[in-house]
Amino acid sequence: MTARRWTTRAPRAALLLLGPSLLAQAPLPVAAHAAFAADRDGTAPALAWLRQVLGDRAEWPAGRDTAAPFTVHWRDGQLWFGAALELPPGVALAGEITIGGATIGFACQDDGREEWRVRGDAVPPLLAGVVAALQPEVDGAPRALDLPALIGNVAGAAVEGDGTAEALALGAVQCGEVTVAVRRDGDDLRVIGRSGGGLSVPALLLWCALQRDGHAAPDQRLDAWRLRAFGARDGDRAEAARQLQRAGSDAVPTLCALLHADEHSRLSAIDGLVRLRAAGELPRIVAAAAPDLPLCVAMAKTAVRELWPLASAATRTATLLELRRSRTLDVGLVTPAADALQPDARWRWLGVLAVVAVGLLGCWLRERAR
Numbered sequence: 001m002t003a004r005r006w007t008t009r010a011p012r013a014a015l016l017l018l019g020p021s022l023l024a025q026a027p028l029p030v031a032a033h034a035a036f037a038a039d040r041d042g043t044a045p046a047l048a049w050l051r052q053v054l055g056d057r058a059e060w061p062a063g064r065d066t067a068a069p070f071t072v073h074w075r076d077g078q079l080w081f082g083a084a085l086e087l088p089p090g091v092a093l094a095g096e097i098t099i100g101g102a103t104i105g106f107a108c109q110d111d112g113r114e115e116w117r118v119r120g121d122a123v124p125p126l127l128a129g130v131v132a133a134l135q136p137e138v139d140g141a142p143r144a145l146d147l148p149a150l151i152g153n154v155a156g157a158a159v160e161g162d163g164t165a166e167a168l169a170l171g172a173v174q175c176g177e178v179t180v181a182v183r184r185d186g187d188d189l190r191v192i193g194r195s196g197g198g199l200s201v202p203a204l205l206l207w208c209a210l211q212r213d214g215h216a217a218p219d220q221r222l223d224a225w226r227l228r229a230f231g232a233r234d235g236d237r238a239e240a241a242r243q244l245q246r247a248g249s250d251a252v253p254t255l256c257a258l259l260h261a262d263e264h265s266r267l268s269a270i271d272g273l274v275r276l277r278a279a280g281e282l283p284r285i286v287a288a289a290a291p292d293l294p295l296c297v298a299m300a301k302t303a304v305r306e307l308w309p310l311a312s313a314a315t316r317t318a319t320l321l322e323l324r325r326s327r328t329l330d331v332g333l334v335t336p337a338a339d340a341l342q343p344d345a346r347w348r349w350l351g352v353l354a355v356v357a358v359g360l361l362g363c364w365l366r367e368r369a370r
Helices: 011-018 045-055 125-134 147-155 163-175 200-212 221-231 235-260 263-275 279-287 294-310 313-325 335-341 343-369
Strands: 030-036 070-075 078-082 091-099 102-109 113-120 143-146 177-185 188-194
Touching (some): 045 200, 125 221, 143 147, 143 221, 163 200, 263 279, 279 313
Antiparallel strands (some): 091 102, 102 113, 113 188, 177 188
């Protein structure tokens, strides 16, 4: 299977994902029971990756093939494996997780479609910060999330050789983009979603990322908007970019990063930079105006006109270079102003005029003396 090739790069580092040192830090008792079907072609890649991670555990029964069906159990900091259970056709993974008073039953199809049924209390406290930041809407539109970006922002900075960070990144890449919707079903909630690892593997990775530094995700409003700006893959990202303007100059790095996102996100980012009068970002704004993004092109023209008078000489030079490279914006946007206001050109012409004036004055004085 193609997904198996991913598992050969860092399986040992990935063991930390399910280690007692992580889940034992949870403030509430955690119990999990899951049944894996036999490994089949076409199974979601992150499930195959997780199967390999579990197979490298010290608790894995000697001689058992990781491609065979099995059950895995976690309770009171202990991990053990059991006999296989028969699952319906097309189901790759099914089980139940209990965290405090909340019980989540789940079933994941081979293609990464997964459904949860949440019974009991509210969201587990350790995940509550991220859930509150992302603000999923019950009975609302589905949400699309970039799991690698989300994990990167939640886990924080990492150094080279950090096995936990490598494992988190590898698992998140296997999952890819996550689409999820929440529906009310009587007193329960139904969570329906899809990714390369269903919903259970993304939730596990997020849990481990939060516990990596021993604290929950930031709960400040600004951090929540930043998390949504980087992690969202839908209209919520553009809204987050607009809300980030409230942070003033602190929002400029995030807005600059969003200049590499989709059109609506770039549009909101350019608008935010203009409102914040971030003239130093003009070269990046011009570079973000791609030919296939007409709204960004129009907004970039507005940004050049409004921010050019505020830009420094170095910024104007860099902006002119980007304009000459651009296939959508014309140097004529700033050429008249550049000829009039560019310091180098102004002093150059003043020097030429001064030399001519001195020469003419000398000629006039000589003729007068004659």
